[in-house]
Amino acid sequence: MDMSVFDLFKIGIGPSSSHTVGPMVAARRFLLEAGHLDEAVGVEAHLYGSLALTGVGHATDKAVILGLMGETPQDIDPSTVEDKLAEAELDGVLKLLGTKEVPFTARTGLVWHKASSMPEHPNGMRFVLKLADGSVIERVYYSVGGGFITAAGEAKTDAAAPCDEGGRAALPFPFDTMRVLLAQGQAHGLSIPAMLRANERTRMTDEQLDAGLDRIWGVMRDCIGHGLVTEGQLPGGLNVKRRAAKLWRQEQAAKGATNHLPHDAVNQVSLYAMAVNEENAAGGRVVTAPTNGAAGIIPAVLRYYAEDCRPSDPQRGIRDFLLASSAIGMLCKKNASISGAEIGCQGEVGVACAMAAAGLVAALGGTNEQIENAAEIGIEHHLGMTCDPIGGLVQIPCIERNGMGAIKAITAASLALKGDGTHFVSLDDVIETMRQTGADMQVKYKETSLGGLAIHVVTVNHAAC
Numbered sequence: 001m002d003m004s005v006f007d008l009f010k011i012g013i014g015p016s017s018s019h020t021v022g023p024m025v026a027a028r029r030f031l032l033e034a035g036h037l038d039e040a041v042g043v044e045a046h047l048y049g050s051l052a053l054t055g056v057g058h059a060t061d062k063a064v065i066l067g068l069m070g071e072t073p074q075d076i077d078p079s080t081v082e083d084k085l086a087e088a089e090l091d092g093v094l095k096l097l098g099t100k101e102v103p104f105t106a107r108t109g110l111v112w113h114k115a116s117s118m119p120e121h122p123n124g125m126r127f128v129l130k131l132a133d134g135s136v137i138e139r140v141y142y143s144v145g146g147g148f149i150t151a152a153g154e155a156k157t158d159a160a161a162p163c164d165e166g167g168r169a170a171l172p173f174p175f176d177t178m179r180v181l182l183a184q185g186q187a188h189g190l191s192i193p194a195m196l197r198a199n200e201r202t203r204m205t206d207e208q209l210d211a212g213l214d215r216i217w218g219v220m221r222d223c224i225g226h227g228l229v230t231e232g233q234l235p236g237g238l239n240v241k242r243r244a245a246k247l248w249r250q251e252q253a254a255k256g257a258t259n260h261l262p263h264d265a266v267n268q269v270s271l272y273a274m275a276v277n278e279e280n281a282a283g284g285r286v287v288t289a290p291t292n293g294a295a296g297i298i299p300a301v302l303r304y305y306a307e308d309c310r311p312s313d314p315q316r317g318i319r320d321f322l323l324a325s326s327a328i329g330m331l332c333k334k335n336a337s338i339s340g341a342e343i344g345c346q347g348e349v350g351v352a353c354a355m356a357a358a359g360l361v362a363a364l365g366g367t368n369e370q371i372e373n374a375a376e377i378g379i380e381h382h383l384g385m386t387c388d389p390i391g392g393l394v395q396i397p398c399i400e401r402n403g404m405g406a407i408k409a410i411t412a413a414s415l416a417l418k419g420d421g422t423h424f425v426s427l428d429d430v431i432e433t434m435r436q437t438g439a440d441m442q443v444k445y446k447e448t449s450l451g452g453l454a455i456h457v458v459t460v461n462h463a464a465c
Contacts, residue, residue, distance in 0.1 A: 002171075003333070004203060005196065005326040009216045010147045010288045012073030013081070014280035015394040017292040018123055018339055018447075019051060019058030020073075022143025027067025028097070029149065030127040034137045037100040042130035043068060045110050049117035049124055050341035051143065053448045057236060057392025059283060061110050064125075068104075070097035073147065078284050118142065120152065122341040122446065145339030145347065146290045146329075171199045178331055178372050178427040185368045192358075192368050193320035196327050213319045219287050220276070220299035226284065227275025234281045236393040242282075244275035269410065270403030272300035277399040290329040290338045293345070293387075293394050294352035296402035298325060301356040301409050305363050317363035324362030325355035328375045331427070336435035340387035341447040343438020345398075349405045350382030350434065354427075356409035361416050369421025376427045377412035383430070384437055386445035388452025397453060 012021040027045065031037065045064045047055050055061060062085055066076065069084065088094055094104035118124025121142040129137040140152035173188075173195040175181040184195060200209050228248045234240045248271050273296030280286045280295050289298040302321055311317045329338065332351045337343045357374035366374070382405070390396045444451030 003326075003330045005200060005209075005323060006212055006216075007148070008146065008288070008290045008326050008329045008333070009322065010074065011216070011219050012147060012286065012288060012292070013076060013078050014059075014283045014286050014292055014295075016058040016060075017147040017288040017290075017295075018143045018145050018341060019055060019060045020063040021147035021288065021292065022123065022145075022149045023047075023051065023060050023125060024063040024067035024071065024073050025147065026125055026141040026143060026149045027064045027127065028070055028072065030139050030141065031068060031070075031097050031129070034127075034129045034139065036129065036131055036137065037096055039131045039133070040096060040100055040102050040129055041132050042102050043094065043096065043104060043109065044128040044130075046113060046126040046128070047110065047124075048113045048126070049122040050447045051123050051125060052112040052114040052116075053450065054389065054392030055112065057389065057449070058394065061106055064110065065094065065104075065106065068094055068096055070095075070099075081283060118152075120150075121339070122443075122448075123339065143339075145337055145342065146333065147288050147292075148333075171202055173199055175327075176331075176334060178375075181327065181331075182368055182372065191320075191324075191362065192327050192371055193323040193362050196323040200323075210319060213322050214315070216287055216322060217302065217318050219285060220289070220302060223276050223279050223284065223286055223295075224272050224299055224303060227279045228271070230279070230282075234278065234393075234395055235283070236281075236391060236395065238391050238393060238395060240281075240393075240395050242278045244271050244278055247271055248275070266407060266410075269300050269304045269406045272303050273297055273402040273406040274399050276300065277394070277402045281393065281395045281399065290333065290351055290355065291340070291348045293340060293398050294348040294402060294405065296399075297349065297352040297405040297409060298356045298359065300402070300406040301360055304406075304410065305360055309364065311363065321359035321363040324371055325359035328355045328358045328427075332379075332431055332434070335428070335431045337438060339447075343434065344441050344446050345385040345387040345401065346379070346382045346434055347438060348387070349401045350379050350385055352402075353382060353405040353409045353412070354378030356406065357412035357416070360409065360413040364413070364417060366413075366417050367421050370416045370419065372427045373419060373421055373423045374409075374413045374416035376423060376425055376430050377415060378409055379427075379430045379434055380425060381408060381412075383434060384441075386441065386452050387447040388445060388454045389447070389449055390454050390457050392449045392454075396457075 123143040276296035286295045354375040357378040361374045
């Protein structure tokens with residue numbers, strides 16, 4: 001497994017990791033790899049499959065233009081996006097990588113192929129750089145979920161880590177299944193977080209790792225905080241109003257009231273998740289966890305751990321949480337997918353729920369077997385979940401699904417911790433089941449907005465209830 005925890009947890013902007021973050025990265029990478037910018041006289045971006053069908057709702061058009069400008073998801077200020085795009089459209093000129101000016105408008109420079117798909121993944125992109133001598137440079141890229149991109153012909157899994165002479169990351173605890181990871185733990189007497197930490201140390205020091213993990217949690221925590229105080233209407237045309245801030249105020253005001261139900265404390269967790277995904281839907285700063293569409297689940301459960309579980313060492317627990325959860329995300333990405341366009345929302349909310357459940361068990365000192373059990377429960381009870389966003393927007397049902405996924409993750413962790421780690425279905429089996437289920441799922445139920453809620457709900461002037 002040559003992925004890093006920071007491959008799964010990327011800092012970026014909303015509303016989608018596969019449709020916003022990935023295309024932005026791909027557009028910039030294309031220009032860096034193509035070269036010849038001094039000779040450029042024009043550029044086009046062709047979007048296929050799911051990117052074409054739900055691209056406008058997922059801000060793919062904006063992301064591609066920003067990527068061609070040289071912007072990156074982790075560095076761009078979300079508050080500047082609209083001004084940058086408006087200025088470029090008004091001038092009819094795009095500065096490629098911030099330097100070379102070429103004529104460009106979104107109407108002519110972005111081509112949407114809604115009836116066609118590329119061969120390797122539903123999220124295909126073809127970029128064309130036109131040169132002064134009449135020749136062109138073309139490249140094809142795929143956004144394969146979670147902000148990961150590949151060029152045509154590349155393997156699905158990024159190989160970003162230092163590699164040994166055989167081309168594989170030189171990790172002390174290599175694994176490609178949970179069975180192997182559990183065996184490594186038993187053989188060396190180490191927890192899953194400890195093994196993931198050792199693997200990360202082949203890329204960086206402990207201090208760098210901890211600083212990176214702390215930064216990830218800091219962005220997640222800030223995203224929750226901003227979402228809990230921000231009201232208004234989400235962009236996109238559905239007229240969906242933010243709810244997290246209002247519900248949060250009601251929750252705080254109700255504490256101590258005679259009619260405050262015991263289960264109302266759990267509502268806070270769902271509100272944390274909804275706050276994050278409202279921020280995501282508004283194009284705000286989020287962390288892919290492992291995707292933007294499911295970005296609220298892990299932060300919500302992490303805050304629940306830090307504030308409600310009364311840990312003696314919350315900082316260490318949060319780091320262990322992120323390390324353990326990343327192991328689950330790596331296995332799901334490698335052996336199935338985390339792309340809603342490829343296997344439906346089971347690969348987004350389902351995987352995030354499993355990651356959060358495993359992370360919570362690890363943070364609370366559970367065994368490796370209990371960590372696996374929690375993750376398996378999390379995915380098992382999302383199998384078959386479709387990706388059917390109304391209007392192609394990451395709003396309905398996506399925002400509420402994150403709230404429900406966070407609650408399920410806590411339940412899964414509780415069940416696992418109350419057992420001894422033995423369970424009937426292995427995590428490897430349920431990941432393979434998820435992969436097969438996604439392969440059997442009709443395309444219209446996989447982030448195309450051609451089926452499910454997306455076509456059975458009137459979208460004109462629709463207001464969320």
